[in-house]
Amino acid sequence: MTDPFSLTTGLVSIVGFTGQVAQGVDFLYGVFKDVKNSSEFMEDFHANLGLLRSTLSRLESNELRIPPGQECHVRKAYEQCARKVASLEELLKKHMPKATDGKVKKWRKKLLAGLKTKDIVEHAAGIERSKTSLELALHISHIEETREFYIMHRETSEKISTKVEDISSELRAGVRDIQNCWRNSDVTALIQAEVQKCINQASLASSARPSSCSETKADSEDELEEQFEDASEYFEMDIDLNKYSTEKDYPASRRVTRSIREFYIGFGIIQQKSTTTTELEPEDQSSMIMTCHTSYAFLPAAWLSPRGIQAVFESTTVFGGSIIRHAALRPVPRIPDNSAIIKAVRRGHLVNVIGLFKSGRASPHDIDTSGKSLLEHAIVPDIGRDRIAPVTLGTVVLVRYLIRCGAESSTAMPAIHIQQRTLRQQEVLLNGDLKNRMTGDKIQELNDAADSWKNLEELGRMCLNHAKEDPFQDPTLRLDMWSSSEVGRASKPLDSFYLYHDKWPIGVEDIAIEQPKVVFNILLTVDAPSSSDYHELVKRLNCRYNILNALYRDGAMKEICSRVNSDTPYSTSDAMQNSLFCLNAPNHLLHRVFSVSNMGRCQSRFRGIIRQHIQRLLVLFLRNGEDPHLRCPCSAMWNGRQGETRTPTDLAIARNLLDTWNDALSEVGLDPEDFLHDRVVTEPVEECLGKWNQTIDLSPEVQRKVLLGLGAFH
Incomplete structure (x- = not known):
């Protein structure tokens, strides 16, 4: 019951890694022409060849849908590439010096390897040609599977879009109440029934077809791009209903209510997230502006499929009239942790990310097995416990590109907060070291931390301004960010630009209701940290007093x-x-x-x-x-x-x-x-x-x- 779309996506990602190995092979062509008797480059060449062989082995083990005896252009390209790799490995094995060889024997093998340079280059060129054929074949197979997958889900998208339009018209006509609209289970039941139907259809179609390969061949790369654009027209649906932009001053009296509910069904989870912001006009407390952000996400079980679906709605009630401002339907694909797109994002390779998106081998909505988005990997790359990744301008450009491509920016706020706390701890340690000894490296690290801090602030504001979902649904994250700001007890507080954001405020009332002990212990604390100055202390105490005054008001x-x-x-x-x-x-x-x-x-x-x-x-x-x-x-x-x-x-x-x-x-x-x-x-x-x-x-x-x-x- 393997999902054909996720299978082909994984295979194309593997071949993308093979392409990186091939770049190293191209580099070695010139090396062998100039340095024919260098054993170091021979060892590097042999190591890259081993990576290519292991990649092909993974490709063979993952391609379970192709029977060994079936005639298919993917299997033909794979067998041709495997033969080229095996023959070149055999040739290199004869001329690679061993640890047990004497000096004379080692120099003899180096000399023979230099004489065989022409044969090695010919084999490497053959591997490059066969690799290109294999990658093109997998692209074609991927396009066909993508087209079939989204055609099956097109009916579901249209039905949910129709349901959203019906809800919008009822809200405009006053038939439905905005406060009770999103509690209705119609949308939940529709997503549950239709997604189950589409999954069953995909399972039957995949089991009835023995081979996932298609004999269709692309005449050129332009034709391949056109096929992918046709197939990806169902990839993301943005239904903008009655767009409007009103410049208004947000009142000081504002209440934020959040809720998360999960419905467990037999083949997955339906998750409902809701955020309601109520604003009272200062002059007329009976006048109310209420904005409701609701999302329904279907996350299938891991054994069933790695692809889910999410519906996002945003509605606004202004003086009794209800308007849906935005509705969107997007996929939720889960990919392996070692996939090509995650590696490219962690390393900050913008060119590789653009290439993966353009070729269809990755999506800006991809998440790993633990639920982390591409934005989180870009901001907090996993480079080891003892190292701190700086947030450079390249990171800002990469995050801006991911958001422009459709990545949900609300998922980046946890990563931004983690980096903020890490940088603050690093600054404290560096300042302590500078008091003892003034070195150039320490000063440079402190300057890099300051630059990273500025870039993080820019990322935070950008992500909050472009977020379509509530970035502060997690109550633990909400309280942690709130207590780490200038309101809390930290001697070096974080920047609180996110506390009073116009669109996505963290809110004080809901935190105080959820955890009054922690909140009021912070608000009533008046002891000044030893490192505080007068202006910082006045600002902190004023913030605490204003929050308490607002709670009473x-x-x-x-x-x-x-x-x-x-x-x-x-x-x-x-x-x-x-x-x-x-x-x-x-x-x-x-x-x-x-x-x-x-x-x-x-x-x-x-x-x-x-x-x-x-x-x-x-x-x-x-x-x-x-x-x-x-x-x-x-x-x-x-x-x-x-x-x-x-x-x-x-x-x-x-x-x-x-x-x-x-x-x-x-x-x-x-x-x-x-x-x-x-x-x-x-x-x-x-x-x-x-x-x-x-x-x-x-x-x-x-x-x-x-x-x-x-x-x-x-």
Whole structure:
């Protein structure tokens, strides 16, 4: 049940590798004419010949659809090339020096090899001619199989296109609701039924035909190109429905919702990815602009076929009217990891990539067995663990060409993020080395890293601008990119150009709902890294404050609190510290601000700006309904004993932030004196003071003043 299209694609890729070997053979022609007695070139020539022989062996083992006794132009060309290789190998074997030979015998064989140069060149020329014939034969077979494959799938493409047009017309007429349209299983069922039908037809057709070869011969390379263009007209369908381009300013209030669903069927997986961006107009909150990106991908089982199919839709709802802006149907081919196109992309050989695309031996939509796209291989080539591949202008040109050919640019964002983190680590190490010793190599590596960083930023913006699918579907990638930016705790943050992109923002609300512990621990952290400067710290703290303000403004905090309190069980009161939300109260954000703030560890030059930031955080929480009298039982937050409770005033005294707390209370219209006399000390501490008071008779008022004085010098 082998897919004929993938089989012929693999064979043509093998012959493409053979063509690279043949280039080395052409180079050796001139070498043998000039240096007839050089054993080094003889060994290189013999090694290249061995590669060619192993390639032919793989070709024979993969071509299982050709019976040995069948007359076929592919088998004829293969047998002719194999005979030429065998005869040349036999000739070289006679004149190759062995390790056990003496010096006289080695020089004798070198001399005989020099005399046989004419015969070797004639054999090599014969191999080149037979290789060309074999490659042309495989091209013709590939074209025929491609034509048959896409003709069988043409009916499926037309039916899905018709379905998309029907959905578009219903959306324009208001028959369907844009919010419930993509949840309908009509498109899923259609793709499932039609793809299964086409696969069954392809399997029956391939089993009924014993040979995949065709006796049709191409008269020239121009005719071969025309045949491939005819066959590839079904390769990718772009259905642009009502294209329009509207210049608009995106409002600040924007909510992003993402979902991934997979349906397992008997012969593969149907994957649904959906991203909905809702934008509220600042002046009229009832007016809404909603953009929905949905894709359905059918990925057959590996034993069935390496080729899948994907349908991508983009719709926009503007003030109640729905319009489909874009719809596309594209294949999802999986290729071997050692195929010619992956090797060419990893090495950055743009000319080879263009040749493979032009000849039909590769597609910009190809992915390897692990699911990596060509863009990922281009940005992060696998060149070894100890080496870091620089991102040069050649990489930018190659990625731009792949995107122009139709590669989905959203798949490149994980690779760009990996390279960003790798380069940042490299810069930190190089800067440390430069402090110890200043060498030219280290300075050059640092300059190369800076150039790579600029190229990565250009690649990131280009990929986001051309992406037709959501590049941030993976929640782990989303959180990692968000925390590695200037919002996070990294001393050397990454560029956050992707955080607030107009078309594909990462979004804060969905990350905060999914992982509130991680998000709020980052947003409430106020400690300044040792390597920060004043402007960088101000920028970082402003970003965190703006995000918290947006969560309250858009109403996301209520959803976060209700969801966490309903979904997160706590076994003990100490376990409540793992979240920012308490079972006994709406939350303890005020306590958390004080518990994560340690002014003793902060540099003196940053204490002023950090105190101002803490004060505005407290004001924000107080104005949005946080309880300043809350007695929180989460004793693990302040390393207390189980059963102890604290008020925000207790923690403010302990952290030497009582003056900041009083200023925040005054700013929201509360009297700080009411909180100083409102149980400043908790019960376990009062018990200790009671034992102390047995020796020294002090009134409770004096005890409180002493504690306030001690807290001021903490």
